[in-house]
Amino acid sequence: MAVSLYGPEDARQTVCVYLEHNAGRLEDVSLGLISKALELTSGSDWRVCGLILGDDTRKPAQEALARGLGEVISIQHEIMTRFDVSAFTRACFEVILQEKPAVFILGATPDGRDLAGRLAVRLRTGLNADCTDLRLNLETGQLISEVSGFGGGVIALLESPAHRPQMSTVRPGVFEQQFVRPVKSGVIRQIDVSLSRSDLQSELLERSVGERLDLSKSQVLICGGRGMHGEFVQLNALAEQLGGEVGATRPPVDEGYIERERQIGQTGVVCRPKLAVTCGISGAFHFVVGIQEADTVVAINIDPQAEIFNYCDYGVVADAHQVIPALIEALARESHSSHA
Amino acid sequence: MHEFHIVVCMKVVPKAEEIRVDPESLLLDRENARSEINPPDMNAIEHALRIKDQCRARVSILSMGPPLFESILRVGLAMGADDFYLLSDRAFAGADTLATTYTLARGIDKIGDVDLVICGEESADGATGQVPAGIAEWLGWPQVTLATEFQLSDDYTVCTARREIPGGYEVHRVKLPAVFSVKTASNEPRFMDFDRKPWAMEEAGVIVWSRSDIEVEDDLIGLKGSPTIVSGLEQAETRARQQHMLEGDPESIAAQLAEILAPFHTRN
Numbered sequence: 329m330a331v332s333l334y335g336p337e338d339a340r341q342t343v344c345v346y347l348e349h350n351a352g353r354l355e356d357v358s359l360g361l362i363s364k365a366l367e368l369t370s371g372s373d374w375r376v377c378g379l380i381l382g383d384d385t386r387k388p389a390q391e392a393l394a395r396g397l398g399e400v401i402s403i404q405h406e407i408m409t410r411f412d413v414s415a416f417t418r419a420c421f422e423v424i425l426q427e428k429p430a431v432f433i434l435g436a437t438p439d440g441r442d443l444a445g446r447l448a449v450r451l452r453t454g455l456n457a458d459c460t461d462l463r464l465n466l467e468t469g470q471l472i473s474e475v476s477g478f479g480g481g482v483i484a485l486l487e488s489p490a491h492r493p494q495m496s497t498v499r500p501g502v503f504e505q506q507f508v509r510p511v512k513s514g515v516i517r518q519i520d521v522s523l524s525r526s527d528l529q530s531e532l533l534e535r536s537v538g539e540r541l542d543l544s545k546s547q548v549l550i551c552g553g554r555g556m557h558g559e560f561v562q563l564n565a566l567a568e569q570l571g572g573e574v575g576a577t578r579p580p581v582d583e584g585y586i587e588r589e590r591q592i593g594q595t596g597v598v599c600r601p602k603l604a605v606t607c608g609i610s611g612a613f614h615f616v617v618g619i620q621e622a623d624t625v626v627a628i629n630i631d632p633q634a635e636i637f638n639y640c641d642y643g644v645v646a647d648a649h650q651v652i653p654a655l656i657e658a659l660a661r662e663s664h665s666s667h668a
Numbered sequence: 669m670h671e672f673h674i675v676v677c678m679k680v681v682p683k684a685e686e687i688r689v690d691p692e693s694l695l696l697d698r699e700n701a702r703s704e705i706n707p708p709d710m711n712a713i714e715h716a717l718r719i720k721d722q723c724r725a726r727v728s729i730l731s732m733g734p735p736l737f738e739s740i741l742r743v744g745l746a747m748g749a750d751d752f753y754l755l756s757d758r759a760f761a762g763a764d765t766l767a768t769t770y771t772l773a774r775g776i777d778k779i780g781d782v783d784l785v786i787c788g789e790e791s792a793d794g795a796t797g798q799v800p801a802g803i804a805e806w807l808g809w810p811q812v813t814l815a816t817e818f819q820l821s822d823d824y825t826v827c828t829a830r831r832e833i834p835g836g837y838e839v840h841r842v843k844l845p846a847v848f849s850v851k852t853a854s855n856e857p858r859f860m861d862f863d864r865k866p867w868a869m870e871e872a873g874v875i876v877w878s879r880s881d882i883e884v885e886d887d888l889i890g891l892k893g894s895p896t897i898v899s900g901l902e903q904a905e906t907r908a909r910q911q912h913m914l915e916g917d918p919e920s921i922a923a924q925l926a927e928i929l930a931p932f933h934t935r936n
């Protein structure tokens with residue numbers, strides 16, 4: 329069997345959380361991971377520590393302590409002004425071999441995926457991608473990662489019994505940040521890793537990041553699926569009218585009708601809106617996990633047998649292309665009369 | 669001079685909409701699903717062929733999978749690829765991403781003199797998106813994921829790639845050889861070239877390599893080389909919903925819906 333660089337017998341009862349930060353603040357995905365790690369280990373001897381890298385990590389490391397982490401390992405180096413997969417892999421690899429955590433979890437962001445994919449190979453260990461939940465057996469140290477299977481709301485449980493660290497990535501929005509009391513005695517440990525410019529794999533010539541769309545914060549979500557046949561104009565109008573955002577299933581994203589940032593579900597965004605309206609969506613569980621936490625779900629589908637009707641509060645069997653314009657008009661009339 | 673050589677990693681997936689779950693065993697019924705080229709890999713090969721359109725380059729398809737992949741991936745030859753390497757061996761079966769990337773990387777070593785490896789963003793079935801980074805690590809090469817454009821230096825030793833990230837983009841410059849994944853839907857894959865079709869579908873020789881051909885360690889391939897296991901299947905707990913079906917003519921339905929939705933207006 330392929331053997332990892334250390335095994336269960338050498339692993340420590342530690343959950344290590346990779347902390348991503350931007351402009352001095354921790355990313356929401358990392359805050360969610362902190363909450364989950366604390367929840368998984370609460371009341372036990374297990375230790376949770378954050379791992380943060382950058383040229384200046386002071387502020388986000390403090391923020392992690394304020395969020396309840398007892399310990400943050402920080403690697404600061406002048407060359408780490410931004411994420412570089414080679415340098416970051418090297419630094420994380422050294423820390424992991426020193427600390428030997430049983431569990432290492434990361435956000436399934438572009439950077440998190442790049443890093444996790446390389447690290448798992450360097451450590452010769454297992455990596456579970458895009459998990460929708462995590463469980464930890466505190467006795468055996470076994471991590472169980474949930475991913476949604478195909479159809480019918482089946483979830484698959486993944487484990488790496490003989491390899492350490494057990495690595496998993498989790499999509500943004502899956503774990504909610506809980507508000508916890510900061511740990512007074514929390515410590516930030518600086519670890520030195522020898523790095524030089526030659527450890528950078530690429531030269532970043534340009535970077536432009538504008539306002540990032542974050543559907544996980546939207547209160548109203550109007551979602552379109554393959555049944556919209558690429559037509560998102562009306563859904564945009566409805567979202568606009570209700571002050572919400574448009575989301576989509578994977579097919580319209582893959583076909584290029586709408587941006588990837590708007591994909592809802594296991595490999596997209598997991599949302600917690602007050603209202604989700606699904607139009608032309610069959611109700612595959614990969615999608616449904618993305619709106620499970622919605623307060624109210626309204627489904628419009630032309631097929632009365634569609635699975636989505638099992639996951640909705642209000643269902644309409646109709647052609648979405650006809651219902652939506654009529655609905656937009658009815659809403660306009662309603663707001664007109666209520667303002668009159 | 670050595671010919672610029674691009675390897676495109678491609679896999680075959682069951683059509684997502686045709687996969688059914690056996691309600692008793694909760695296992696996948698893939699038998700009755702038709703297979704297709706992983707759609708993001710069509711974007712990968714298109715990027716490779718565009719580079720070939722601009723300079724003298726050889727484009728090879730590389731896949732790890734059962735013999736069934738062969739006839740399906742020949743389409744790539746008809747689109748314009750020159751060679752097709754299939755890593756096929758019973759011992760490769762059951763591979764997770766660690767074993768898959770090891771095997772693909774050994775295949776790339778065996779092909780030799782490769783300048784560029786291009787993968788899709790993620791597969792339609794496993795969808796981990798971890799394979800490109802894993803291949804890059806086994807080979808010790810740089811990686812740029814989510815690329816949308818490629819620009820080669822005049823001497824073909826450096827590649828500048830634009831990558832799409834949430835809310836924006838980055839432009840990276842890396843020394844070759846390097847591994848890339850391309851953003852899904854970042855180009856319009858071409859159709860098969862009908863002049864190439866008879867050759868591609870019938871005559872072209874596909875190079876099939878087994879585990880002894882690519883000199884892999886038995887402990888690192890297939891099920892044996894895979895740390896991750898599926899330890900169980902469960903019915904997910906789902907939130908109970910009212911499942912109230914609205915009835916009536918279109919106008920009445922629109923009115924009922926408007927009444928339900930109006931209170932959620934966030935700008936009130």
Ligand SMILES: Cc1cc2nc3c(=O)[nH]c(=O)nc-3n(C[C@H](O)[C@H](O)[C@H](O)COP(=O)(O)OP(=O)(O)OC[C@H]3O[C@@H](n4cnc5c(N)ncnc54)[C@H](O)[C@@H]3O)c2cc1C
Pocket residue numbers: 552553554555556576577578579580591592593594595596597607608609610611612613614615628629630631634646647648649684685792793794795
């Ligand atoms: C590992 C993995 C991860 C995945 N991750 C995601 C994910 O994150 N998000 C995601 O969405 N999917 C994901 N998928 C894909 C998922 O399994 C489904 O294939 C997908 O959600 C189906 O999208 P859909 O409902 O839009 O399309 P379909 O299943 O094709 O459904 C279209 C629906 O539209 C209805 N319809 C057609 N015409 C009309 C009309 N005029 N009016 C009203 N209704 C109409 C049809 O009755 C049908 O029910 C993933 C798959 C895998 C394997």
Ligand SMILES: Cc1cc2nc3c(=O)[nH]c(=O)nc-3n(C[C@H](O)[C@H](O)[C@H](O)COP(=O)(O)OP(=O)(O)OC[C@H]3O[C@@H](n4cnc5c(N)ncnc54)[C@H](O)[C@@H]3O)c2cc1C
Pocket residue numbers: 454455456457475476477486677678679706708709712730731732733763764765766768772786787788789790791793794795796797798799800896
């Ligand atoms: C529902 C499901 C969940 C899974 N979860 C995990 C998991 O959490 N961890 C894990 O280790 N394994 C997992 N697997 C197994 C995993 O799918 C396989 O290891 C697979 O061989 C490669 O991963 P991928 O399909 O996710 O590829 P991705 O990384 O999503 O694919 C990216 C690109 O890599 C290239 N590529 C991928 N596979 C091949 C191939 N065989 N030949 C040529 N090129 C290829 C293609 O260019 C592709 O577009 C899962 C499988 C399923 C069906």
